[in-house]
Amino acid sequence: MTTKICVIGLGYVGLPLARLFSTKYQTVGFDMNKVRVDALMAGHDATLEVADDLLQSAIDDGFVCTNDIEAIRDCNFYVVAVPTPVDADNNPDLTPLYAASETVGKVISKGDVVVYESTVYPGVTEDECIPVVERVSGLKLNVDFFAGYSPERINPGDKLHTVDKIKKVTSGSTPEVGRYVDEIYSSVITAGTHLAPTIKVAEAAKVIENSQRDINIAFVNELSKIFNRMGIDTQDVLEAAGTKWNFLPFRPGLVGGHCIGVDPYYLAQCAQRYGYNPEIILAGRRMNDGMGEYVANQVIKLMLKKGVQVLGANVLLLGFTFKENCPDVRNTKVVDIYRALAEYNLNITVCDPWAKAEIAKREYGIDLVNDIPASRFDAVIVAVAHNEFLELDISSLLADNHVLYDVKGICPKEIIDGRL
Numbered sequence: 001m002t003t004k005i006c007v008i009g010l011g012y013v014g015l016p017l018a019r020l021f022s023t024k025y026q027t028v029g030f031d032m033n034k035v036r037v038d039a040l041m042a043g044h045d046a047t048l049e050v051a052d053d054l055l056q057s058a059i060d061d062g063f064v065c066t067n068d069i070e071a072i073r074d075c076n077f078y079v080v081a082v083p084t085p086v087d088a089d090n091n092p093d094l095t096p097l098y099a100a101s102e103t104v105g106k107v108i109s110k111g112d113v114v115v116y117e118s119t120v121y122p123g124v125t126e127d128e129c130i131p132v133v134e135r136v137s138g139l140k141l142n143v144d145f146f147a148g149y150s151p152e153r154i155n156p157g158d159k160l161h162t163v164d165k166i167k168k169v170t171s172g173s174t175p176e177v178g179r180y181v182d183e184i185y186s187s188v189i190t191a192g193t194h195l196a197p198t199i200k201v202a203e204a205a206k207v208i209e210n211s212q213r214d215i216n217i218a219f220v221n222e223l224s225k226i227f228n229r230m231g232i233d234t235q236d237v238l239e240a241a242g243t244k245w246n247f248l249p250f251r252p253g254l255v256g257g258h259c260i261g262v263d264p265y266y267l268a269q270c271a272q273r274y275g276y277n278p279e280i281i282l283a284g285r286r287m288n289d290g291m292g293e294y295v296a297n298q299v300i301k302l303m304l305k306k307g308v309q310v311l312g313a314n315v316l317l318l319g320f321t322f323k324e325n326c327p328d329v330r331n332t333k334v335v336d337i338y339r340a341l342a343e344y345n346l347n348i349t350v351c352d353p354w355a356k357a358e359i360a361k362r363e364y365g366i367d368l369v370n371d372i373p374a375s376r377f378d379a380v381i382v383a384v385a386h387n388e389f390l391e392l393d394i395s396s397l398l399a400d401n402h403v404l405y406d407v408k409g410i411c412p413k414e415i416i417d418g419r420l
Helices: 014-021 034-041 052-060 095-107 124-137 175-186 199-230 234-241 263-273 279-289 291-305 334-342 357-364
Strands: 004-008 026-030 064-066 077-080 113-116 146-149 168-170 193-195 314-318 347-351 377-382 398-406
Touching: 004 014, 004 095, 014 026, 014 052, 014 077, 034 064, 077 095, 095 124, 113 124, 113 175, 124 146, 124 199, 146 175, 146 199, 168 175, 168 199, 175 193, 199 234, 199 263, 199 279, 199 291, 263 279, 279 291, 291 334, 291 377, 291 398, 314 334, 334 347
Parallel strands: 004 026, 004 077, 026 064, 077 113, 113 146, 168 193, 314 347, 314 377, 377 398
Antiparallel strands: none
């Protein structure tokens, strides 16, 4: 049987994967967003994860993106790569997964395989998603169709660790299907694969990856608060400690995005369902979720110490995306700095050459500019380490009496007033 792949969800995860699959298999990308589909078929990826020349080459070779469900009915290997966010109360929101599972249920046939890539807690694939597929299709798992789970490991904006260069965890609903899923992925993933014994093991492996990073960053964020009170530079401490061979090179900062800032809540809720309260995981989340407000408060304190008039001051926030050199503003924690500062009736300018102004306005109600302002500011906060900011003469943006706060540690130490 010839494998024909359909990737459902063409965002930061789905599109690079679909493009990669298309180098070996007939592949169709499916997304409900017609505007997104039309842009991709015109040869441009707004997320910048797939270069225009690569995308156009794939299209020329037969790769198709569509929002027409009939166009994916003849596929036999479905991959679900939709977002798994949290709601306003930080509870996992499985709505996109349910919708994608319904889509699969409408088109899946006997003998087909559906593989989930979305980050979930252990049990979601088999207990939440597959029952939807069964209900809509009328088919039965491991009798009429089969399932797998292969967690995404995309790092948005990273042009070195691309999807083919990141080792892939795979799994299947039966041992035989697991080997088949592993074979499909290993045929395009040059970094290799790891076949997990069960779907739940693969789900658990994914959700702890980012939880581990979250906890480690929370630790150094707490160190930053401690050393700040002691008048010690945290970056100097970490540099000194980093001379030991097994010291982990984590740095303090804002923890946003759709992975590290979200996945721990999935693991925490799963633990609570089993009657265990995950103290370290949730403590790390509380620490990291509070860093935006902490930065804002530190800036205000520095302004008061230097005699900079706070009320009506002109403040520049450099960067709004959740990480450098990436247009993704999902779950950005820079907005926490903005909102905390706004309580002091400041004139705040947000500049980000990568973010889309219309998205920032729609999602956060914040007016954003892409070009560096030709003004001088009473306070400047470097929130994101975009390449454009690395080359920027920040001193040209500073008023005579000013505060410069460096969240990312990219400015010369002698010109800053504070940093994490």
